[in-house]
Amino acid sequence: MFLKGKSAIVTGSTSGIGLACARALAHAGASVMINGFGDADAIEKERQELEALSGARALYSAADMGDGAAIAAMVETAHAELGGPDIVINNAGIQHVSPVEDFPVEKWNAILAINLSSVFHMMQHVVPLMKAKQWGRIISTASAHSLIASPNKSAYVAAKHGVAGLTKTVALETAQHGITVNAISPGYVWTPLVEKQIPDTMATRGLTREQVINDVLLAAQPTKQFVTVDQVAAMALYLCRDEASAITGANMSLDGGWTAQ
Template sequence: MTSHAVPGPHAPTLDLGGRTALVTGAAGGIGRACALRLAAAGAKVRAVDRDARGVEELAESAAHLPGTVEPHALDLTDLDAAELAAHGTDVLVNNAGLQLVRPLQAFPPDVFHTVLTVMLEAPFRLIRGALPHMYGQGWGRIVNISSVHGLRASPYKGAYVAAKHGLEGLSKTAALEGAAHGVTSNCVNPGYVRTPLVARQLADQAQAHGVPEERVLTEVLLQDSAVKRLIEPEEVAEAVAYLCSPQASFMTGTSLVLDGGWTAH
């Protein structure tokens, strides 16, 4: 009897031709990877970051892709400008973030305020700016780059944990309101990602936990992860791409966790 191999399922192809995507914090790390992935799918990407040269370099590196990357230098603490930048957006990726590792009694109030502004209030204003267009066409994708810290707390990260927990709630509210209009809203929750943001934490974490800096990665950052490595920005970008695909149209109001087993404990 002749055996006929059954063809396996085809990987879904993401086609965002004719769509406009906005990615915040696009000059590096997760944001850069997301901007390139969406441009590879054909989107016209508005790359938003306060690092003007960084987004210009990103646009240059994306010149060969099917879509385009348009650099937009913007400080997200300018909330009115952030909302305006989101007008006409089909896909919104709220990614920009900052971090400071300090115990609560030593945490500078001005930094706490800035973290909440950039990582919670700015996403609200960007969603607010994007929704009229999304509702008008009956389609939209909101992807909020949260964190395992949107689901779990860690010491010495009061502002970051508070902002990410707030972002989870904002995302769920957007999902409930947007469902009738063809708009989904989800969080992507990575563990520690190989980014400059994580690299800059090492010295502060060493001081806070009283361990040498070279031991922070294994003894602090990856202590609760079953998979003992950092996740790559491109892996997070693939999760973002999936949430923009037709196959994910029923997925809304949830958190896609990429934490190496951290929350399985």
């Protein structure tokens, strides 16, 4: 349990990639603060399971990642209750698909706030705490869309490109303080949210399940395989190791070859 004695914040972690990352960190011994929305009983069950995995404390914060003051308060609580934070995984994100001329301004503002500005606010508050300990790991879930674009996703692509640039900048600012700052850029990840989209796409396009998966969802991924949440979590966990201390300012692609094309 190489993270025993360390503490972590994982945003957007009540399901999907974030929850897989929280579980991986807890399994390695870290105390963890999870964050996000969902059923209260289900979240409490996950919190208890994280404590069982780590043998350390696990907390839950309902902080809205679109609210800078709420992020500051979450960091303050995590610091007071768990110490650190030594590790932060910025994973919260939302999406909306629309041509730019029809893109609702409120959707643009919300996507930029949650997908990009939340990362800035988190970094601003945790970097001084990490500098004080001369050790820290900041990892942001970006996307293949931090490197390439797709139509009708202007806000998401802009935000994820922003995360990639912010990661490089803060990595340079913290390079001599024992802190690494990296991004992980998955392609399409198999999550319950993706799975739920398949029947509707089958109906609207008159396609079979296999056609939706291979010709729609995985059209851009040469492997024709979804990335798994555990693969993303494994990369995040590796970036927390001392062996990864020379990796900073990097954007790690986990996309089945999508961005190699």
